[in-house]
Amino acid sequence: MxxxxxxxxxxxxxxxxxxxxxxxxxxxxxxxxxxxxxxxxxxxxxxxxxxxxxxxxxxxxxxxxxxxxxxxxxxxxxxxxxxxxxxxxxxxxxxxxxxxxxxxxxxxxxxxxxxxxxxxxxxxxxxxxxxxxxxxxxxxxxxxxxxxxxxxxLGKEKLNAELKFLKGQIHPHFLFNTLNTLYALTLQNSPKSSEVVLKLSHLLDYMLYDCNVELIPLRKEIQQMQNLIELEQFRYGNRLEVSFSVTGDVSIQQVPPLLMLPFVENAFKHGVSKEVEEAFISIDLTLKDQQLILRVENSKAEDDSQPEAEYTKGIGLKNVSRRLDLLYDNQYDLQVFDEEETFMIVLKVPLSETEKPVVNQAPVQTSQV
Incomplete structure (x- = not known):
């Protein structure tokens, strides 16, 4: 003072x-x-x-x-x-x-x-x-x-309350999808059920404990994105090809929790869920010039005539867009590309370097899930 x-x-x-x-x-x-x-x-x-x-x-x-x-x-x-x-x-x-x-x-x-x-x-x-x-x-x-x-x-308290509310509304998407997957596997007596339970527990731990902060290490967000992809892969099996690549050093960067997961979840929910044949999702995360660039692209079903608004109408994307407005004001860029056969979002946000580097951490590699 x-x-x-x-x-x-x-x-x-x-x-x-x-x-x-x-x-x-x-x-x-x-x-x-x-x-x-x-x-x-x-x-x-x-x-x-x-x-x-x-x-x-x-x-x-x-x-x-x-x-x-x-x-x-x-x-x-x-x-x-x-x-x-x-x-x-x-x-x-x-x-x-x-x-x-x-x-x-x-x-x-x-x-x-x-x-x-x-x-x-x-x-x-x-x-x-x-x-x-x-x-x-x-x-x-x-x-x-x-x-x-x-x-x-008062404005700060209102902002924090709204951010918590919006972040809280994102959680059911993960739970709904993963529990459905677990239910289907248990009906089949699949040995993969235990693996789904383990990954689901990691997601719950992330959402209930790790996300109660303003910023979280980017590497943790990436880990949960990989968990979500693997959980969804159990649902779609061989008819879905997912590529996830990360370019740049993620050891010292921080982002708001649950910032990128809804875009990935949206690609599964509104993109490939209606595909009956082979589908793809491509996720590229790039760190460059103190900026995070996320590109999520997914295929669309041939008979899918939904306009762009249908893809962006879900609670998850609406909430994350509102969170972006509250967190970054006009310092972020979110673009939506609705093509005939594909749907893609490109998000650009500034980065925060407040975490100490992690010693001997293995770099994130491009992966095919």
């Missing part, structure tokens, strides 16, 4: 008020002392009139501003301001007449400048309200700062 933030913080209210009045007293003493060529006399004028100025300041800060300005009761504010300004002008003049004039202005002409002289009261009011205006300006700046800070914190 900076010095200005501390000064404006409610926790330091007493200190900030004391600092304000101390600064005012020093400034006014130097000013009046220079005018009178006597700094002690200047100091006494400040001390004598200080109670009136303090009363005017706190009356304005804690009554006029909250009751009228914040409530937007502008006619009442104007009337109360004018009445209080004249009142405090007379009060300041009374203090000067009672305590200052008898000591420092012994030749003062009371008949020429009577106590109830309105012009003199207005003159003294202008002196009082220079301090009031300065204090009010600080009050309004402080209020604006607190409002803006509260708005930012």
């Amino acid at each position: 900076t010095a200005i933030q501390k000064f404006l913080s409610p926790r330091y209210r007493l200190l900030s008020h004391m600092t304000f009045w101390l600064v005012y007293m020093v400034y006014a003493t130097l000013l009046y002392g220079t005018i009178h060529d006597d700094y002690w006399q200047g100091f006494m004028e400040v001390i004598i009139t200080l109670p009136v100025k303090m009363t005017a300041v706190y009356f304005t800060l804690y009554y006029l501003i909250p009751r009228f300005l914040y409530a937007r009761k502008y006619p009442g504010l104007i009337l109360m301001f004018m009445a209080s300004a004249i009142l405090f002008g007379y009060a300041d003049r009374l203090m000067m007449h009672t305590f200052y004039v008898p000591i420092y202005l012994k030749d003062y002409d009371y008949q020429k400048y009577p106590l109830m002289d309105l012009a003199k009261a207005v003159q003294r009011s202008s002196v009082v309200y220079l301090v009031v205006f300065a204090a009010s300006a600080i009050k309004l700046v402080k209020q604006n700062y607190q409002t803006e800070r509260f708005s930012q914190e």
